[in-house]
Amino acid sequence: MIATGGMGVVWRATDTRLNREVAVKVLKAEYADDPMFRTRFEQEARSAGALHHPGIAGVYDYGADDAGHLSPYLVMELVDGQPLSTLLATARTNGRTLDPAVVQDLIAQAGEALGVAHRAGIVHRDVKPANLLVTADRTVKITDFGIARAADAVALTRTGSVMGTPQYLSPEQARGNPSTPASDVYSLGVVAFECLTGRRPFEAETPVATALAHLQQPIPPLPATVPVALAAVVTRALAKEPTQRYTDGSAFAAAFRDPYSNQAAPTPTPAPTPAEGSTQVLPGVVAPVPVPASSPMQRLDTPSAYPGDEEKQRSDRSPWPIAIAVILLVIAAVVAAALVLGGGEDEPDDTAASETPSETATEESPSEDTTVEVDADDYVCRSDVDYRTARAELDSLGLQVSIQPNDATNTGACPEDSVARISPSGTLNEGDRVTIVYWGAVEEPEPTEPTTPTEPTEPTEPTSEPTAPTTDPSDILSDLPGGEE
Numbered sequence: 001m002i003a004t005g006g007m008g009v010v011w012r013a014t015d016t017r018l019n020r021e022v023a024v025k026v027l028k029a030e031y032a033d034d035p036m037f038r039t040r041f042e043q044e045a046r047s048a049g050a051l052h053h054p055g056i057a058g059v060y061d062y063g064a065d066d067a068g069h070l071s072p073y074l075v076m077e078l079v080d081g082q083p084l085s086t087l088l089a090t091a092r093t094n095g096r097t098l099d100p101a102v103v104q105d106l107i108a109q110a111g112e113a114l115g116v117a118h119r120a121g122i123v124h125r126d127v128k129p130a131n132l133l134v135t136a137d138r139t140v141k142i143t144d145f146g147i148a149r150a151a152d153a154v155a156l157t158r159t160g161s162v163m164g165t166p167q168y169l170s171p172e173q174a175r176g177n178p179s180t181p182a183s184d185v186y187s188l189g190v191v192a193f194e195c196l197t198g199r200r201p202f203e204a205e206t207p208v209a210t211a212l213a214h215l216q217q218p219i220p221p222l223p224a225t226v227p228v229a230l231a232a233v234v235t236r237a238l239a240k241e242p243t244q245r246y247t248d249g250s251a252f253a254a255a256f257r258d259p260y261s262n263q264a265a266p267t268p269t270p271a272p273t274p275a276e277g278s279t280q281v282l283p284g285v286v287a288p289v290p291v292p293a294s295s296p297m298q299r300l301d302t303p304s305a306y307p308g309d310e311e312k313q314r315s316d317r318s319p320w321p322i323a324i325a326v327i328l329l330v331i332a333a334v335v336a337a338a339l340v341l342g343g344g345e346d347e348p349d350d351t352a353a354s355e356t357p358s359e360t361a362t363e364e365s366p367s368e369d370t371t372v373e374v375d376a377d378d379y380v381c382r383s384d385v386d387y388r389t390a391r392a393e394l395d396s397l398g399l400q401v402s403i404q405p406n407d408a409t410n411t412g413a414c415p416e417d418s419v420a421r422i423s424p425s426g427t428l429n430e431g432d433r434v435t436i437v438y439w440g441a442v443e444e445p446e447p448t449e450p451t452t453p454t455e456p457t458e459p460t461e462p463t464s465e466p467t468a469p470t471t472d473p474s475d476i477l478s479d480l481p482g483g484e485e
Contacts, residue, residue: 054141055116097225114142118248185252202217406421
């Protein structure tokens with residue numbers, strides 16, 4: 001097994017007809033019998049199979065094994081590389097951040113690949129380091145279009161559901177609004193921020209609080225080690241309003257690769273007037289907080305939506321704190337319900353759930369506290385989170401946690417007692433069993449016993465060829481220049 005996600009398990013396999021190594025993604029058993037989930041899985045095959053670009057992991061085939069149990073599967077390109085999330089974890093362990101020039105190349109490659117999907121009418125909707133694979137020669141490939149959908153197709157998820165990972169979620173996704181190419185730009189901007197600083201711009205104790213931070217909190221400034229022009233590009237990608245960002249992945253890639261030629265960005269077009277409904281109050285509540293004069297944001301053209309007069313008008317409304325507090329409470333409730341019902345990566349939507357009978361379902365509305373989100377990236381190979389801390393956090397979510405040591409030797413890539421893997425992860429039900437596998441002590445090479453000197457012998461020719469290097473995080477990071485955090 002290579003990896004597991006919210007909707008499927010990925011296996012390494014051999015294509016016997018074409019004699020090549022491939023990756024096979026099999027729909028999880030608990031979803032395979034649900035027609036709505038099979039439809040979404042087939043949609044992934046069609047949307048991803050239509051994309052052809054060196055920066056996108058290819059989809060070769062689709063099928064279903066009905067031998068005893070229907071199990072739809074995808075046959076995909078096997079990428080010999082590491083997820084960007086693993087490289088970031090390794091850099092953190094070594095007290096390093098990636099060099100801005102290296103980050104420029106990696107993020108620009110990802111943006112160009114997303115641009116191809118955007119031009120085809122496809123939005124990824126879950127851009128994050130775990131879905132960006134980096135090969136030994138630093139080629140980036142985007143994988144797992146598992147919750148992608150064609151923009152002109154009928155959405156399988158109902159309006160108001162939330163798709164994506166909270167730490168990389170765009171504000172409009174947090175509101176439950178439809179995703180657009182600008183949503184992918186925002187998520188890639190979060191990834192760029194993390195690569196340049198070693199941390200995510202918005203993190204909180206719960207997924208709901210993290211989503212609200214994306215909606216309400218100002219963009220943190222990037223450190224002085226990041227060139228000002230590059231920081232301005234990241235800041236624009238993280239704008240709260242989609243119309244203030246780059247229009248698609250290609251535009252973001254061009255600006256990120258050559259930030260100095262994009263400092264004078266054109267003023268974005270005004271946002272359309274929202275239709276009547278409960279979401280009308282959101283723009284006034286979650287409008288971007290004005291950035292101080294010392295912030296990199298001052299280098300961007302200030303759009304007409306943020307003049308000083310409007311700030312005065314907002315201050316004139318300040319005598320109504322009760323009304324604002326009520327609105328914030330309503331938003332928090334909406335986001336909480338959307339996150340629980342909509343879920344994260346590859347999570348079933350409410351429509352699908354309503355069509356599949358459940359042993360625990362009743363005629364009353366389903367409970368909003370029955371599912372929890374576990375993102376393995378928050379725990380794996382982190383120096384600040386050992387397996388004991390991870391167990392305490394998962395216990396607090398209502399999961400049944402078991403611990404076991406990793407059978408593999410710890411070569412030093414991850415700290416002692418750090419988490420090696422969490423299985424399963426993604427969207428889980430309270431009471432589910434979860435296993436945490438942790439790394440043991442770093443194995444020191446055993447000293448060799450001194451040997452009795454012998455008579456010198458004639459040199460001999462080598463008897464074997466050197467073995468080919470394997471791809472691991474240290475191979476990719478070994479020659480990456482970086483700075484101390």
